[in-house]
Amino acid sequence: xxxxxxxxxxxxxxxxxxxxxxxxxxxxxxxxxxxxxxxxxxxxxxxxxxxxxxxxxxxxxxxxxxxxxxxxxxxxxxxxxxxxxxxxxxxxxxxxxxxxxxxxxxxxxxxxxxxxxxxxxxxxxxxxxxxxxxxxxxxxxxxxxxxxxxxxxxxxxxxxxxxxxxxxxxxxxxxxxxxxxxxxxxxxxxxxxxxxxxxxxxxxxxxxxxxxxxxxxxxxxxxxxxxxxxxxxxxxxxxxxxxxxxxxxxxxxxxxxxxxxxxxxxxxxxxxxxxxxxxxxxxxxxxxxxxxxxxxxxxxxxxxxxxxxxxxxxxxxxxxxxxxxxxxxxxxxxxxxxxxxxxxxxxxxxxxxxxxxxxxxxxxxxxxxxxxxxxxxxxxxxxxxxxxxxxxxxxxxxxxxxxxxxxxxxxxxxxxxxxxxxxxxxxxxxxxx
Ligand SMILES: NC(=O)C1=CN([C@@H]2O[C@H](COP(=O)(O)OP(=O)(O)OC[C@H]3O[C@@H](n4cnc5c(N)ncnc54)[C@H](OP(=O)(O)O)[C@@H]3O)[C@@H](O)[C@H]2O)C=CC1
Ligand SMILES: O=C(O)C(=O)Cc1ccc(O)cc1
Numbered sequence: 001x002x003x004x005x006x007x008x009x010x011x012x013x014x015x016x017x018x019x020x021x022x023x024x025x026x027x028x029x030x031x032x033x034x035x036x037x038x039x040x041x042x043x044x045x046x047x048x049x050x051x052x053x054x055x056x057x058x059x060x061x062x063x064x065x066x067x068x069x070x071x072x073x074x075x076x077x078x079x080x081x082x083x084x085x086x087x088x089x090x091x092x093x094x095x096x097x098x099x100x101x102x103x104x105x106x107x108x109x110x111x112x113x114x115x116x117x118x119x120x121x122x123x124x125x126x127x128x129x130x131x132x133x134x135x136x137x138x139x140x141x142x143x144x145x146x147x148x149x150x151x152x153x154x155x156x157x158x159x160x161x162x163x164x165x166x167x168x169x170x171x172x173x174x175x176x177x178x179x180x181x182x183x184x185x186x187x188x189x190x191x192x193x194x195x196x197x198x199x200x201x202x203x204x205x206x207x208x209x210x211x212x213x214x215x216x217x218x219x220x221x222x223x224x225x226x227x228x229x230x231x232x233x234x235x236x237x238x239x240x241x242x243x244x245x246x247x248x249x250x251x252x253x254x255x256x257x258x259x260x261x262x263x264x265x266x267x268x269x270x271x272x273x274x275x276x277x278x279x280x281x282x283x284x285x286x287x288x289x290x291x292x293x294x295x296x297x298x299x300x301x302x303x304x305x306x307x308x309x310x311x312x313x314x315x316x317x318x319x320x321x322x323x324x325x326x327x328x329x330x331x332x333x334x335x336x337x338x339x340x341x342x343x344x345x346x347x348x349x350x351x352x353x354x355x356x357x358x359x360x361x362x363x364x365x366x367x368x369x370x371x372x373x374x375x376x377x378x379x380x381x382x383x384x385x386x387x388x389x390x391x392x393x394x395x396x397x398x399x400x401x402x403x404x405x406x407x408x409x410x411x412x413x414x415x416x417x418x419x420x421x422x423x424x425x426x427x428x429x430x431x432x433x
Contacts, residue, residue: 004150005030007064009057009083011041013126014096015070021130023050025157030060057083064088066118066151069095069103073230074391077106084110092147094119094138098174098227099235100167104140117141118151121170122160123335125223127417134333135160138167163333170333172237177330177338179238180245180319182228183382184312184341185217187249189401190378192217195371198408204306204367208293209344213312215419216337218412221405225398232386233394239387241323246383248318253311253376256362257369265359268314271321272349279350288343288423309362311372313345315379336420343423 006022008015008031015031023029029051033041038053045051054060061067061083071079076097084107087093093115095103100119107117117140124133135158139148155162165173192199199214220228232238255264272279320327327342334342349355361368385393405412 004065004154005063006154007031007060007067008070009060009067009079010070010072011037011053012070014122016044017126017130018068018070018096019045019051020048021157022154023048025154026050027154027157028052030054030064032056032060058086061086061091062088064091066092066094066154068120069093069097071095071097072226073097073099073102073234074226076103080106080110085112087111087115090114090116090144092116092118092151094151096121098178098231099238100138100170101236102234104138104167107140114143115141116143116147118147119167120151120155121174122158123333128336128420131159133160133336134163136163136165136170136333138165138170140167161332165333171235173330173333174231175235175237175241176323176325176327177334179232179235179386180241180316181338181341182220182232183242183245183379183386184316185213185220186228186382186398186401187375187378188213188312189217189221189405190381190397191371191374193401193404194374194378197371198405200408204308208305209310209313209347210308211293212340212344212419212423215412215416216340218405218409219337219416221398221402222409222413225395225402228398229391229394233389233391241319242383242386244323245315245319246379248315248322249311249376249379252314252318252362253372256309256311256372259363261359261363264362267318268355268359271314271317272355274321275317275327276346276349279352279355288347293344293347307357307361307365309358309365309368309372310348311362311368311375313348314358314362316341316345317349336424340420340423 005028008019008029011019011031011033015033019029019031027050031041031051032038032054035056038055041053045053057079065088067087069076069079076095084093093107093111094117095107097103098121100121103119104117111117119138119140121136122130122133123136124130135155137151137155142148152162199210232242252264252267255267331339347354348358381397385397
């Protein structure tokens with residue numbers, strides 16, 4: 001490969017994944033984490049001749065041509081303040097944090113003027129094969145054309161689909177796709193925890209769409225809190241989306257409680273028309289199909305399917321409709337989790353007869369009322385935490401639910417990975433046709 005040296009500051013899950021792939025493609029990589037982890041990293045990468053573990057961010061910054069920060073978004077300011085001024089002359093700097101506003105602000109403030117700023121964001125977790133997944137590149141401050149060419153050449157080893165965006169476009173889209181999606185799953189987990197339920201043990205939560213909800217909820221809570229906190233709290237656009245989602249949940253639940261069938265039906269049908277267009281009487285075009293959804297269960301499937309009102313999904317479409325968001329426009333820049341979320345949402349709204357069944361259940365069946373009440377409270381509480389900007393409150397809230405579900409993470413991750421792999425093949429082929 002070329003002579004350029006790639007620097008990686010922060011060797012957590014994403015930093016390691018990049019170090020492995022980029023070094024495998026033949027590039028020389030200089031990497032570091034906090035000093036307490038240097039010895040363990042040296043041992044872990046001892047058989048990789050292309051990766052050298054250095055003492056810290058100063059050393060990496062001084063000797064690399066493209067330096068990437070793979071650190072917690074909440075710390076990016078302080079970390080760039082520390083290492084930024086040691087950046088090699090005429091080098092390029094970027095980051096992998098999930099929200100670009102704070103990252104770019106830190107770069108603009110602390111990097112020397114000769115340094116180009118080119119950032120990126122892989123729209124998937126470290127355990128997902130990057131091939132074919134979206135990879136955003138942000139050419140923010142490019143004074144030399146060869147800088148953009150070099151970054152493109154280095155990143156080509158990911159075999160991802162490159163999407164060029166500005167930092168603002170990136171944050172607006174990820175607020176729509178990631179932050180609000182996570183708010184829904186965080187709320188489901190909080191509600192099940194508040195009701196002292198493990199949903200896979202309850203027949204009305206086993207099978208089809210319920211499997212997807214449970215597996216994705218478990219996926220989020222088995223990950224690191226700082227990733228989701230950073231995405232929601234540090235992205236200015238995310239607060240509005242999450243608040244609207246919480247308002248949609250509350251207002252729809254109120255209509256259910258008051259058994260206002262006509263009003264509820266009109267609101268849901270109007271939202272459907274805006275987001276999905278007119279209903280069709282076939283389901284050929286759906287992103288997901290039933291038999292696929294049934295395969296990935298953590299519990300035993302009951303003989304008869306229990307209808308659910310799917311409050312979380314009704315509220316999602318209401319929220320998109322209220323904010324004039326067309327979720328399909330974001331597919332080029334979406335995560336696997338968002339595609340699955342859109343998949344089950346579309347399923348409920350477009351599978352013939354299913355939406356009417358949800359509305360009937362919402363009005364007539366009170367067996368979900370207690371769960372729906374807890375879900376409504378949870379959505380509002382998550383919105384309040386995000387709005388407050390209090391990272392510590394977010395961490396505590398996340399950790400409580402994480403501890404509750406912890407003993408099932410290994411099994412859930414196995415089933416969830418299998419689910420994502422299988423369903424993604426279908427989703428991607430649909431997207432390209
Ligand atoms: N996980 C995911 O699914 C994705 C994450 N991202 C983003 O990528 C970034 C990294 O995420 P991820 O790898 O998952 O998180 P990790 O917590 O696994 O990795 C971050 C690493 O940076 C280290 N670190 C903190 N301060 C410094 C410092 N001063 N110098 C060197 N290293 C430091 C951390 O150490 P310590 O833990 O001791 O603080 C940790 O090892 C985040 O901004 C995240 O939002 C992007 C796409 C996907
Ligand atoms: O798919 C999701 O939304 C995830 O939960 C994984 C994830 C987390 C953070 C990112 O910046 C990108 C992907």
